[in-house]
Amino acid sequence: MADGMQSSLKQSDSATLALLGKKQVLKRRFSFTSLFAFAVCELITWETVLALFSQAFDNGGPAGAIYGFIIAWLSTMSVYTVISELASLAPIAGGQYYWVYMLAPPRYKTVCSYAIGWLTSLAWIATVATETLFAGTMIQGAMIIDNPDYAGTKWQGTLLTWAVITGCVLINVLIPQWLPRFEVFILVFHIAGFFAILVTLLVVTPTLGTHAS
Template sequence: MAVPYGLAAPFATSLVGGGPAVIIWGWLLVAAFAMTLALSLAEICAKYPTSAGAYYWCYRLSSPRYRLLTSWINGWLTMVGVWTISLSVTFGTGQLLVAGVSIFHPEWVATTWQTYLIFLAVLFFSTAIGIFFSELLPLIDIISACWTLLGTLIILICVSAKAAVGRHSAAFALGHFDPSPSGWTPGWSFFIGLLPVTYTFSAIGMIASMAEEVHDPTRQLPRAITWSIPIGFLTGVFFLLPILFTLPDVATLLAVPGGQPIGVMFEMIMGSKGGGFGMFDGLCLNHSPSLNQWLISEFKIACTEPFFRAHELFREVFGIGMFCAISICCAASRATWAFARDKAIPMHNFFSRVSIVRGLPVPVNGYHLSTAIQLLLGLIYLGSTAAFNAFVGVAVMCLGASYAMPVLISLLNGREAMIDSPYPLGRWGFIVNAVAVLWVTFEIVLFSMPAVIPVTKSSMSVFPPLW
């Protein structure tokens, strides 16, 4: 889930929605609702562990009369969701890199086409790793987990120790709420600010796309889905709290060109360009020859030299984004391959083909299709600076709808099919399922709204004007 990246990339939206109170209490609220969806998906996934995921679950749970229709609808919701969530990660990581460069070169403001080219570099790198080095993916996942955990601790220590712009009281960090930047009423502004936290938990069901490459999926998949929420929640708490207690002036952050304030925020907190760049890079790639040596040295630096070696922290944010891009592009390729295998995509024979790369089977054509879709959708940014929020909103809505459909079908059938699930919810099943469906329904309404009103042609429309 790459929690620090998921919370950092759309961070400006939470600031617009109200600031600290939205960020921390919204994180708690969304985690609770996301847990109901995770439990609901885990129960179904345990019984039907397949890379097809939600659209296959709809097929198995629906009546014979409607199963083809519900499966087809769900499948395309899933495809649009996995393609746009992958795009949001690769595109957002590219934007983070632009923000990092601007720390050292504040006079340089990236044009839309320069941002697009950086996005292409991130996309092609992530795809190349998944195709040509698939044997390294398990190791990359382990390094990613270590990187995320250690990076979160380093950011916590260094931000708390430096606090160059001062520290806030608990009342501010946990309770300050200013909805004025959004233009919405206070209550709705709070929910608008939930975009980053909801985005972080939006792809939990993509774990099912890896079902056919997992040992004992009936047991492992539901565990992975459910444990991702509490682990992600705790990671987010340790990432967010030090930032909220040392948060710079919100108006200054919202005025940053390009709408990505993370780089400037870290620079201001650390009191130097090196410090800011160090923390920003912490959300990047591991350049150390030895993982163990790197882990020890990084933690030692964070604990003993937070003022002098803070530049090391930049690798923590951007790196998590790169790891997330590699993982999510991999999962998207499997989802694409599974849908093509079921003959639901044009030219399915081509896109369902599995190639042998360096001795291992890889759905190369599925990768190519997923990459091409992201490449084309990324062009939207050339006509609208609101593209990233649009990508995130579409991904959250489509994936949420695809996850809610099988849960709703199960509910309408009286949960009869879940009686013999290896991961049963028991007597709590009706309540948990109902809350999950209602939450996703609210999400869809919420993320159909613009983050800021009044809107302009550029900020509202995600497509370039015809004229």
């Protein structure tokens, strides 16, 4: 049954790409669940808020943090709504640079597609650098909390960042067939971590009445 479903999906993919004038080359590895897990984890929602909340709070106060979050959420939602519509219209691995070529005026198709392709590539490179640095410094922060005698240094944080990068590369290169399952595992870990931190904050944070007394 699984083989039949996989064959049906492959035929559907090939037919969709044929309508766009493309031939299927890549092998389907991700299911809807694993793709959803990847998208959720890629957004690093509560992790980013937890790490960067103090900056918004210090610069704008409680109101600035709340309204800034709402503005950022609406802005991000508008961008991803457009991307979702384009992805459903033309599900091509190239993504943005293909959509730009498809929709841009004929005179500017090539130059716009070239520019967007490079900008997208640079954005992915920057995202990898940012998220691995973020993960490395979070690991170092956990080490500092667990061991007060440990004095974290910048070069150690850099080594932890490279360790995270190495782990990601090894997973993608050596065991790519496990990547979809790993994404689902990270999604479960992501959701569990959110509730673990939320419950901890609710328990250890003093109430308004206790603080006032």
